[in-house]
Amino acid sequence: MMEKLSILFLSCLIISFSACSQNPVTTADCSNNHYRDSLVEHYIRNGAEKLPDSYNNPRWGLYCDSVLMVCPNTAEAYQLKAIPSLKGGDYETAFRLNDKAVELEPRNYLDYRAFLKCIFTKDYNGSITDFKEAEKLSPKGGLMDHSYSFFIGLCYMELGRYQDAEEYFKKDITMQTGGDSLQLPHFNSLFYTGLLYYRMSQFSKAKKYLEDCVGVYEQHPEANYYLAMIAGQEGNKAQKIRYLDIAKKALRNGYRLNEDNIYYANYPGQITIHEISNALQP
């Protein structure tokens, strides 16, 4: 704590000296995007992001503070400063900082906060509200390889509002394929539509989407697992075991849902070896 304070004190001192020195220095033009970008480039891209262990390094926050000390209206610095807290389960700090980023630049950070609420904190109602607002700002927006509709669909599915989830998953797929049934969307758009129909007990539809998913990504552990569950429902024990074996082997060989944040938080419907082993028990 003392060390942090001395760093901040020294930094303040330097700024004061610069301001009072005889040599003219450019004053901080924090209303200028290019100026704020230059601070991010200097302190984050060429500073924090080059630290060993990146955001796990204790100095990460100091670099973000350096930007904020000069321009407290730099939304990106708040968002980046929040990363260690978010990934370490300190949601009070993480959301205080992300809220500030959203307040400063809703167009750039509202969808990200919506994503955090959907995947990290499972605040599905809050996420839907944020994503729908974000959609007004960027009607065809998306993040983390998916459309806003994909995440809204996930949230509705987790809330048990299956008709709404279906509407948004269809919208997500249409956005990717342009309505061409020969075009295949992202494998996880197929997987989650399949999972939704599985939860709705519409097994033939579920099977179709899950089979399309493994057609694109053969080792998809969850798609194989839920195909096994459907085979079980159909009384096809051999098929069930076959799919479970594929899922188990895939997980053991390191195959995953392949979403960016999978190492930090479980995605809806995500399984582990534990669930497969249970399902394999007679």
Add this chain to the structure above:
Amino acid sequence: MNRSISTLTFFLLLTSAAWSQEKNVNSPVEPIPNCDTAYSWYYSVDGKYPMASESLLNQLSVTASNLKNVRGSGYITFRFIINCRGQITKDLEILQTDSTYKKFRFDQTLVDTLKAFVKSLDKWNIATFENGKPFAYRAFMTFKINDGKVVNIIP
């Protein structure tokens, strides 16, 4: 502008380098003698608890079925260290917020029940260096509460 930024960076790096040296915080390179000293986070070692959130929730529902008259919505997070033997170390840090992520205090009975549940989990992955030596890592488990009922377990 550039000059003041450079000077500022120089001082920041100088002082923080000294700080880092003093605290001796580094990435895992050398084998560690202390089994309880965390050298990493769960996400760097594929260390999420090896059960689906839904399965954990089912397991918890057996333990927490006696909880009544508990109120409040939000999050209770337990942060802890998984030592080199894959066990939770004694000290758990507890963070509590309401559903808008502001500080909050839940009923102590609920906190104690969840704490006992976390401490009962015994299938944590053991993290190892490339040479096979095990090391400790930091992890956490968060319970999402709606009107006193646990509805989700994170991560």
